[in-house]
Amino acid sequence: MPHIPALHDAYQAQARIKPLIWQTPVIASPVLAEKTGAAQIHLKLECLQKTGSFKVRGAANKILSLSGEERKKGVITFSTGNHGKAVAYVAGQAGLKSVVCLSEHVAAYRVAMIKALGAEVSLKGHSQDEAEKNYQLLMASRGLVPVVPFDDPKIIAGQGTIALEILSKLPDTDVLVIQLSGGGLLAGMAMVAKSINPRIHVVGLSLEQSPAMLESLKAGRPVQVPEKDSLADSLLGGIGFDNQYTLPMVEKFADEHLLISENEIKDGMFHIFDKHRLIVEGGAAVGIAALLNQKINVKGKKVVALLSGSTINADEYIRIIQGRLPRGAKQ
Numbered sequence: 001m002p003h004i005p006a007l008h009d010a011y012q013a014q015a016r017i018k019p020l021i022w023q024t025p026v027i028a029s030p031v032l033a034e035k036t037g038a039a040q041i042h043l044k045l046e047c048l049q050k051t052g053s054f055k056v057r058g059a060a061n062k063i064l065s066l067s068g069e070e071r072k073k074g075v076i077t078f079s080t081g082n083h084g085k086a087v088a089y090v091a092g093q094a095g096l097k098s099v100v101c102l103s104e105h106v107a108a109y110r111v112a113m114i115k116a117l118g119a120e121v122s123l124k125g126h127s128q129d130e131a132e133k134n135y136q137l138l139m140a141s142r143g144l145v146p147v148v149p150f151d152d153p154k155i156i157a158g159q160g161t162i163a164l165e166i167l168s169k170l171p172d173t174d175v176l177v178i179q180l181s182g183g184g185l186l187a188g189m190a191m192v193a194k195s196i197n198p199r200i201h202v203v204g205l206s207l208e209q210s211p212a213m214l215e216s217l218k219a220g221r222p223v224q225v226p227e228k229d230s231l232a233d234s235l236l237g238g239i240g241f242d243n244q245y246t247l248p249m250v251e252k253f254a255d256e257h258l259l260i261s262e263n264e265i266k267d268g269m270f271h272i273f274d275k276h277r278l279i280v281e282g283g284a285a286v287g288i289a290a291l292l293n294q295k296i297n298v299k300g301k302k303v304v305a306l307l308s309g310s311t312i313n314a315d316e317y318i319r320i321i322q323g324r325l326p327r328g329a330k331q
């Protein structure tokens with residue numbers, strides 16, 4: 001196994017990224033606690049984070065760690081969503097050039113958000129794979145420095161700072177409920193939590209639609225799963241065939257894995273709107289979905305669930321919420 005990031009790396013990341021991020025609030029959810037029999041349930045609000053998701057933490061830790069030589073070259077990434085926004089934002093703040101490669105099918109609102117943050121957008125190809133090919137070509141021809149979305153020690157340590165913030169406020173946390181896609185988030189948070197208190201129970205939530213990490217854990221190597229659309233688009237995608245860090249770290253640090261369905265995601269989004277007046281994207285709501293549906297045994301436990309982001313188109317959001325209103329489905 002290559003050198004995996006450790007607690008110390010997360011503390012260094014915390015100091016490094018402080019000027020670029022918010023320390024987001026943690027709020028109590030008495031309704032969910034009552035429903036599940038938990039002693040306490042808290043929600044960590046990374047949906048209020050700069051750029052609309054926690055991804056700014058990893059991107060900031062990576063970009064602010066580059067050498068002077070690398071900074072002059074500028075950075076490049078490919079991402080349809082929150083990682084692309086985070087890289088564009090951090091590069092802009094740090095005075096670096098950034099290029100984000102997207103396929104021609106990416107929703108116009110996402111292209112606009114990334115451009116508005118100051119990145120150069122390169123639109124090419126009809127799939128995520130073709131966008132990745134364009135990224136490889138541009139990286140080589142223009143000498144840009146890659147900033148990958150999850151499989152990088154600096155990205156993982158950056159995401160780990162979320163757990164540092166949670167445990168500084170709630171040091172007797174028993175259970176952490178964390179989204180799982182490429183695994184940078186869970187690897188970082190779980191590594192930090194287990195280093196501080198090995199008894200913390202870490203639950204990872206994957207999509208029924210695209211459980212790439214779970215299939216890879218079963219196979220013992222990175223595997224690709226057929227990709228279907230999901231309301232939780234931030235959780236789609238593979239883990240990379242050359243995965244070095246997140247697969248072994250998730251294997252080591254996650255205690256329990258659950259799959260979440262599309263209907264459960266809608267329930268979770270509605271609950272967060274209805275009980276907390278917060279707008280979150282589908283991928284952020286999976287922890288609430290699992291708790292609401294009593295999929296995790298939290299009786300008597302102190303639980304923290306992460307609301308990971310809020311990047312969603314207004315039309316789509318309103319449709320989902322309206323469909324969950326008592327008579328909204330008929331409209």
Ligand SMILES: *Cc1c(COP(=O)(O)O)cnc(C)c1O
Nearest residue numbers: 082181182183184185234308309
């Ligand atoms: C990227 C992302 C995740 C998953 O993070 P990974 O590091 O890919 O596992 C979860 N929620 C949101 C909102 C994201 O943008």
